[in-house]
Amino acid sequence: MSRFAVALVCAACLLGCSGDRQAREQIRKVTRRRTGELQRQARLDRDEDRAAENYDGADFAGTVLSNAASSFQRASFDSANLADAKLNGSFQxxxxxxxxxxxxxxAGSFQCACFDNASLVNATLSGEGSSxxxxxxxxxxxSGASIKGNxxxxxxxxxxxxxATVLDSGGPAFQGMDIDGSWFEGADLSKITRRTLESCFFGTPPSYDEETRxxxxxxxxxxxxxxxxxQ
Incomplete structure (x- = not known):
């Protein structure tokens, strides 16, 4: 597990173990602050130590990207076409x-990776040990994605x-997530625990409808x- 994940997992475990609502709220605040710090550091690391691999705008549709021989850590795939591709390996x-x-x-390790404004419609984010x-x-x-992992x-x-369908990966796999203003209409969240979902935080309320589970x-x-x- 990377140095970024250790503190997060510890905080998430505390959220899951604490039965006191007030205690969970306090731990959630700490987790939110720590998450922000780690993500800011991740952005700095990407900017200051970008790997030579730059695939911005490249067409990898339907291909298999695996780092059996090399690593894709800090690689850039901004605006790339990865539709129906298979990504398996180290993409931290x-x-x-x-x-x-x-x-x-x-499927693999995507710790601190950035998917902002990306299209993952009907994508599958899962696999044994996916992070x-x-x-x-x-x-x-x-939309329509299948999500399972840490x-x-x-x-x-x-x-x-x-x-989307969120599947239980066991343990604190989905705890402490930022779901500020997220859309969950028609999503299936029934496979994760109540306490896990209660540990997620937001400023702008996430939305749901009568089809959300x-x-x-x-x-x-x-x-x-x-x-x-x-609709």
Missing amino acids: LASFVNADLSGAEL FQAASFVAADL FQCARFAGAKLVG FPQGFNPRRQGWTSRRA
């Missing part, structure tokens, strides 16, 4: 800003998860979520 701190990953399969801790999906489109403290602010015992209205009618 890699950048996929504005990339097309629709229908792609992502997306502190990854950023700001304003990304994950996403502790990942950032989904403004992301579309309409019709939640964990047993989770009350979205009580947690401050916004209800919208299904």
Whole structure:
């Protein structure tokens, strides 16, 4: 596990173990602050120590990218076409800003990777040991995506998860996520625990509709979520 993930996992575990609501709120604040610090450091690392691999705008549609012989850490795939591609390996701190990953399969290590404004429509983010801790999906489109892996403290602010399915990976896999203003209409969140979902934080309420499925015992209205009618 990377140095970025250790503190996040510890905080997420605390969130999951704490049965006291007030204690969870305090730990959530600490987690949010620590997440912001780590993601800012990740951006600085990407800017200051960018690897020679630059694939901005490249066409990898339908291809397999694996680092059996090399690493894609800190590589840049901004605006690249990765539709239906298979990414398996080490992509820590890699950048996929504005990339097309629709229908792609992502399995491997993507800790602190950046998927801001990327299209991951119907993508599969999963695989044994897949890690997306502190990854950023700001304003990304994950409609219809299947999501399973370690996403502790990942950032989904403004992301579309309409019709997405989030599967339980066990442990604190989805705790402490930033879901500020995220869209969950028609999403299936029933496979994760109530406490996991309660550990996520936001300023602008995430939205849901009558087709959104939640964990047993989770009350979205009580947690401050916004209800919208299904279209």
